[in-house]
Amino acid sequence: MIEAKDIKKIYPGIVPTVALDGVSFLIKEGEFVAIVGPSGSGKSTLMHIMGFLDRPTSGVYKFRGKSIDELDDDQLARIRNKEMGFVFQSFNLLPRTTVLDNVKLPLLYSGIAREQQDRMAREALKKVGLSHRLFHYPNQLSGGEQQRVAIARAIVNHPSVIFADEPTGNLDSKSGQQIMDILQNLNDQGHTIILVTHEKYTAQMAKRIIQLKDGRIVDDQIVAHRRLAKDGLIK
Amino acid sequence: MSILYSFKVAWVALKTNKVRSFLTILGIVIGIAAVVAMMSLGAGAQHLIVGQIMSMGSNNIFIEPGAFDPKKTSIMEARMEEAEIKTLKISDAQAIKNLPEIEEVAPFVIGVEKVIYKDVSKKVTFIGTTPAAHIIEATEVTLGRDFTEAEVKSQARVAVLGYKIAQDLFGNENPIGKIIRIKKTNFRVIGVLEERGTQTFMDLDEFVYVPVTTAQKLLLGIDHLKWIVAKAKSKDVIDEAVEDIRLLLRERHNIYNPTGDLTKDDFKVMSQVEAANILSSVMGVFTLFLSSIAAIALVVGGIGIMNIMLVSVTERTKEIGLRKAVGARKKDILYQFLIEAIVLTSVGGVVGIVLGILGSFFGSLVFGKMLYMQWKFFISLKAIVLGVGVAVVVGLVFGIYPARKASQLSPIEALRYE
Ligand SMILES: Nc1ncnc2c1ncn2[C@@H]1O[C@H](COP(=O)(O)OP(=O)(O)OP(=O)(O)O)[C@@H](O)[C@H]1O
């Protein structure tokens, strides 16, 4: 489903920054992959390329057999809308816009009927435990709450792949476990999950861990003893 | 995503950014309202003055002392200035009257003096003329009578008052037969004119009319005239009449001018139609002046719109990046911004036009009051088209251009934009 071959991303500048330095891997439908690595190792950059939000400088990235260069703007928009859900590391919520409307945003471009949009957005917010904050504005929410709105927005359209960049970064361990539980459930239902995290504990809730360092993959392993988030919740 | 749907998205975005929307609309409103108000006022003024001159009777011909000066075209200017050339005499007026094309001739002198009745005194403009003046100007003596040719000949000390000055001096009293003092001379009031209103910035109802001979001798101490008005027998003979008057006056003033060079004469002759045209062009300059004020307002409004739109680009570029990241197509973004711009410019446009028309309406009232004129309220269509055109172009260009640029960035570039 996802195929990366020798991907490089170099940001131009006085001193060009090599964010990714030849990354190759394959991800199949239904996988749950954690990408770990130190800060600045290129995790977010890789996620953006995988989500068709940015282009690699060189190398080939294919999603369902198609690379970004083969698709026109409308087709890319459609894939981003229907197939992908994205949780940004810095949330990127629309200011002065209610939680409910923020979550609805992907639905606006999906052709789904208005009444159903409302139902789907409320459902997604219920999953992240924010049913009591529907009409708050982003600046009235805590960091963790904003992050959960971003997650609700990513899952609202039932995308086949969810890219989550540090979705538990601002949460206490209990809320974090809840999010991981949601992601594991989605994965059980067949959604592919790509998760960036710097917590070893969280990474072990995935099925596979790719480790980055200085823009290269230094390790790529199946998780031997996978943790289940709901076990943590019971405790 | 349907257009209708884009409408909803745009509407939500506009409501979300109330202050920005308001300021943009304000810029458009200011620009359009100023253009519409200024140009409408100017058009009204032009209409008014030309109309008034023409209503005086378009068969009239003005004769003034002094050669034709291409730099000084306004008859008002000439009339207000003390004309130093003293060659125009009553005998000239009489000679003009004998021309075959001419029906009536009235000579004029003018001055400003204090008029006293009992303990009331007032500075007024007095006009020395003959009974022909009121025939030519088509005004009626509604109370008492006009002075006669005999009284002109005998330098009688009689006066006919304008409607307003009669009221100011006498109130409810009957002025006929009363004695007023002008420059230490007693005049008997014999008539009051009908109410006439204002014309070319002068209140005609404040004039005092006396026989031209009396005015020359007792009030001014001169024996020349300030101007002559001759009325042609019909419209068709005006051009001939003008030419005949010129020939006649050259002969009488001993001016050798076979080529008809107007700058060699010591008088100028102008028909009412020409006078109206000249005034109209003067008013055109006035309108142009008002229009340039309006243009400045339009530019300021336009810059206001640009400013607000460009300042909000950073935030909106992020918004565009996010919308694209969650599945908006370029088209969706453009429709949204296009509709936002259309809504802003049309709301601003309608409000601007309404305010402009109101401004023009109240402006015409105020100016009318100030200048004692029936300033005609006028709506300039040209101004509406111009104002709306500029505002729409500025609004659309600066509403859409940044959005178009932003929509071409990759979503991440747009999200990172600062
Ligand atoms: N737009 C950009 N222009 C220049 N350099 C960039 C840009 N974006 C990222 N970089 C650089 O690329 C490198 C990788 O950045 P990236 O955001 O992918 O790191 P990361 O692994 O997500 O780190 P973190 O864990 O802190 O989020 C960094 O060194 C960063 O400075």
Ligand SMILES: [Mg+2]
């Ligand atoms: Mg990152």
